[in-house]
Amino acid sequence: xxxxxxxxxxxxxxxxxxxxxxxxxxxxxxxxxxxxxxxxxxxxxxxxxxxxxxxxxxxxxxxxxxxxxxxxxxxxxxxxxxxxxxxxxxxxxxxxxxxxxxxxxxxxxxxxxxxxxxxxxxxxxxxxxxxxxxxxxxxxxxxxxxxxxxxxxxxxxxxxxxxxxxxxxxxxxxxxxxxxxxxxxxxxxxxxxxxxxxxxxxxxxxxxxxxxxxxxxxxxxxxxxxxxxxxxxxxxxxxxxxxxxxxxxxxxxxxxxxxxxxxxxxxxxxxxxxxxxxxxxxxxxxxxxxxxxxxxxxxxxxxxxxxxxxxxxxxxxxxxxxxxxxxxxxxxxxxxxxxxxxxxxxxxxxxxxxxxxxxxxxxxxxxxxxxxxxxxxxxxxxxxxxxxxxxxxxxxxxxxxxxxxxxxxxxxxxxx
Numbered sequence: 001x002x003x004x005x006x007x008x009x010x011x012x013x014x015x016x017x018x019x020x021x022x023x024x025x026x027x028x029x030x031x032x033x034x035x036x037x038x039x040x041x042x043x044x045x046x047x048x049x050x051x052x053x054x055x056x057x058x059x060x061x062x063x064x065x066x067x068x069x070x071x072x073x074x075x076x077x078x079x080x081x082x083x084x085x086x087x088x089x090x091x092x093x094x095x096x097x098x099x100x101x102x103x104x105x106x107x108x109x110x111x112x113x114x115x116x117x118x119x120x121x122x123x124x125x126x127x128x129x130x131x132x133x134x135x136x137x138x139x140x141x142x143x144x145x146x147x148x149x150x151x152x153x154x155x156x157x158x159x160x161x162x163x164x165x166x167x168x169x170x171x172x173x174x175x176x177x178x179x180x181x182x183x184x185x186x187x188x189x190x191x192x193x194x195x196x197x198x199x200x201x202x203x204x205x206x207x208x209x210x211x212x213x214x215x216x217x218x219x220x221x222x223x224x225x226x227x228x229x230x231x232x233x234x235x236x237x238x239x240x241x242x243x244x245x246x247x248x249x250x251x252x253x254x255x256x257x258x259x260x261x262x263x264x265x266x267x268x269x270x271x272x273x274x275x276x277x278x279x280x281x282x283x284x285x286x287x288x289x290x291x292x293x294x295x296x297x298x299x300x301x302x303x304x305x306x307x308x309x310x311x312x313x314x315x316x317x318x319x320x321x322x323x324x325x326x327x328x329x330x331x332x333x334x335x336x337x338x339x340x341x342x343x344x345x346x347x348x349x350x351x352x353x354x355x356x357x358x359x360x361x362x363x364x365x366x367x368x369x370x371x372x373x374x375x376x377x378x379x380x381x382x383x384x385x386x387x388x389x390x391x392x393x394x395x396x397x398x399x400x401x402x403x404x405x406x407x408x409x410x411x412x413x414x415x416x
Contacts, residue, residue: 002113003031005039006124009057010047012178012214014077016129017102018045022122024106029115032122036060037068041094041113043105046077048144050316054079065092074109076102081148082319099149126366126392127212127376128172132160132198133179137187140244141255142287144318145180152184157198165205173209173364173395174236174376175202182213183220196225203234209364209395210378212236215282218243218266219258226266230273237277238380239270243310244284246301247294254287255322260301271306278352278380279307285341286315286334288326295337303344308352312341346405353381353403360399360413365390375410383410390415 004025008014021043022032036042042064047053057079064071072094075087081099088096097105135150136143164175179185186193202211211234218241229235241263245251248259270279283302285295302310314334317324356379363375363383373388375398383398384407390396398410 001029001031001115001117001119002041003033003039004041004043004109004113005033005036006043006045007036007060008045009060009077009079010045010049010053011180012129012176013131013134013180014045014047015125016131016176016178018043019124019129020131021106022124025109026119026121028110029117029119030109030113031119032124036064036071039068040071041074041109042068042071043074043109044077044080046075046079048077048079048082048148048318050313050318052316061087061090061092065090074105076105078145078148082144123393127174127176127364128164128167128170129176129178130160130163130167131155131178133182133185136181137184138181139255141253141322142284142315142318144321147320149180152181152188154185154188154193156189157186157193157201160198161201161205164202164208168205168208171393173393174212175209176212176214178214181217181220182215183217183225194225196228199228199232199235203232208234210234210236210362212238212378213240215240215242217241218263219256221266226269227273230270230277236378236380237274238280238378239277240280240282241266243281245287245294246283246298247290248297250287250290250294250298253289253326254284260297263301264305267306276356276379278309279305280380281307281310282313283310283341284313284315285338286329286331288315288317288323288328290315290329299340299344302341307348309349310341310345312338312345314338350403350405353400353408356381356400357403358400360397363396363398363410365392365394365396368392381408383408385410385412388412388415 006018008018026032033039046057073092074095076097080096084096087093133154135152136146137152183195185195243263361377363377365373366376367374372386375383375385385398395416396412397414399413400410402409
């Protein structure tokens with residue numbers, strides 16, 4: 001029986017694609033295993049958001065070739081789209097597929113390796129990931145993704161409703177909605193739809209557990225959508241916003257067409273409507289021409305904000321983007337500034353988590369660890385429960401018993 005593994009780099013969109021591929025290939029007789037070193041086929045869904053993402057892909061390919069020289073690698077995703085020639089001479093790579101050819105990729109694999117036997121079905125993730133939209137119509141000056149993913153394209157609502165219904169019936173208690181720009185969903189359709197409309201329809205599905213939203217673009221968070229996501233019992237109280245900076249000067253140079261006053265309004269509204277919600281953000285440090293004053297404004301903004309954590313990225317110039325042609329900030333300065341913001345994020349995250357010590361929260365089991373389990377609460381607390389008989393994907397109620405900087409402990413109150 002032909003075995004395969006999938007290695008996804010970068011965003012949750014890539015993970016959602018991998019989630020679907022794993023299911024489809026198992027239906028056609030291939031056996032899914034997690035470790036690429038032991039598999040016959042290795043599908044690599046690449047990312048090219050930063051230079052580090054490129055390096056991570058290259059390192060992984062070399063490692064697989066060294067430790068599993070008989071494996072056949074199949075490349076797709078944004079790095080393979082942007083620079084396929086850099087991979088063509090690698091003898092371990094069986095095929096390279098563009099982003100537009102991803103459906104053809106699965107058909108090609110099935111055609112070459114399909115087997116009649118049915119392996120034991122395994123899931124790629126303990127939470128179901130569903131891609132509702134791809135591509136982006138915007139032109140942020142630092143971002144290469146619109147060039148490698150194309151314009152925004154939304155899936156049909158009826159197909160999404162059917163898919164989510166089937167996933168709920170399979171026992172997934174959490175559905176993660178993903179997209180390159182989630183908030184653009186429906187705007188390309190006739191008649192025009194919206195993320196708000198989709199969420200209302202999804203929440204009517206019988207036996208639906210909870211919905212988690214991936215990154216949200218603050219430029220498209222209107223009040224009806226904000227009111228809905230912050231009050232719905234079905235939507236996880238966890239909102240991650242692509243803010244990118246806290247200086248109006250740099251936001252303007254990024255081509256973001258939004259300012260820090262807008263950010264303050266959005267964050268204050270989300271916090272006021274749901275005091276227990278996790279509020280996250282992306283921030284880029286060292287964008288071209290970022291001054292010390294720009295950085296200090298950003299640091300103050302994030303320090304004073306109700307954000308509970310943030311992902312910090314050192315600016316990485318990407319080919320064929322406006323920002324790549326600008327005067328770059330010294331790498332040592334980027335590293336120093338990034339370290340300060342990451343330390344601040346760590347403090348805010350721990351302080352937020354400590355607020356829930358002694359409280360009982362709903363959670364989903366995402367991984368078993370001997371007699372215990374890792375569970376994820378709706379507001380994004382990753383909790384270790386030493387004793388838990390519930391299986392992966394099941395719902396539990398946990399009481400938070402201890403919060404440390406590197407781990408949260410809890411106890412099972414009820415398994416459902």
